[in-house]
Amino acid sequence: MYAIVDIETTGGYASGNNITEIAIFRFDGKKVVDCYHTLINPEQRIPVFITSLTGITTEMVEAAPTFAEVAQDILDFTEGCIFVAHNVNFDFTFLKQSFKSLDMSFERKKLCTVRLSRKIFPQLPSYSLGNLCGSLNIEITDRHRAKGDAGATVKLLQLLLEHDKEQFIEKSLHKNSRETLLPAHLPREQFDALPEEPGVYYFHDHKSKVIYVGKAINIKKRVVSHFSGKQNSKQSQRFMNEIYSISFERCGSELVALLLESHEIKKYWPAYNRSQKRVTKNYCIYQYTDQQGYARLSVGLIQKFQQSLLSFRTALEARDFLLASVHEHQLCGRLCGLHKTSVSCSDALIVDRCKVCAQGEDAARYNKKVARAVHAFSEQQVTLAIKEKGRSNEEYSIVLMESGKYLGYGFVPQEIQSTTFDELKTYIHPYQDNQDVRRIIESFTYTADDSSVIYF
């Protein structure tokens, strides 16, 4: 027995919204044997835009029973039935959430007529209920009311049963209950093709645009965890509905996956990677030339498109380092922003013997000292290669950092073992250096066993 369900609600997501109407048809596969229909008092106002869509007003539901009053009826009516709806996760999640708020559990086998339609009637222009009914000549009355939509879904299910030559319905009921957990628009074959290996995966929307990038030690397991979580928040329901395809890139190791993920997030700025969009606040020493031609060093926040000479966690650390360099290389504290430009080094008591302030040293001479200081910065910075697993036994992965700057990663055939840094460079795909990837590599080298990190 099937229970074909449609609900109307006060909004598009289960948390914070309630059900205003429910219609359930019990259908034995041939004919409708029973129907349950009621308006439900959502105990909150129905937003105007919802009313304009469904025609259900706050006044209409005032005298209707609350969900608590009909919960047992719904439980009884759908008992032992396969729960069917157009985009079943929406209706099911809403109901499950409503039951949960009453401390009642709600478990049913599920079928999704969106997913089934995509399989049994492939290549239709749209799988929205209205458009499907148009394409398949199903008469639909009372669009966007529970009884009208559920009635049309019954006719749709009937057509699906009749045309299901490859037994998709049977398969999705028995083969694997995971089917309905997948986003409605995502082809199962794409999910099945995901490897159980380290790498980066991408969720795409209907225009193939990347809307989320993630990294994983096991791509398939990680993707499953996206789909099996609670899908009752506004964001996660919208997210699930926007996923039309998945692609992936195998990386061999978690480190490479982390680096690629960081690069791809910066490249695509996917809508659902919000947590990682924050620009990490960090301080750096950077260099510029002033109008008099003097090379200036300065401590500042790292800017996205600015190349820094050296970076630090705090402004104080950066300033201390700069101060030490100023002393060591006899630079001008004023030109390095260590004190106000109106105050000379001898008055500021930070640097004595400053030749710029005391003797008016010219830019050409002074800049040579700055260049020496900057060169000393780069000697602070390591050149290293990290060797880790490749995508197969025939190769290993390498991540290269030169003078503290990330160069990129690549894969080297297993038979090539002892190599120079320059030789390793020929195997990598160059990637943009930035603070985030430096930090990923830095924290890896702190914890990695020595055999995988080679210093040059």
Ligand SMILES: [Zn+2]
């Ligand atoms: Zn000075």
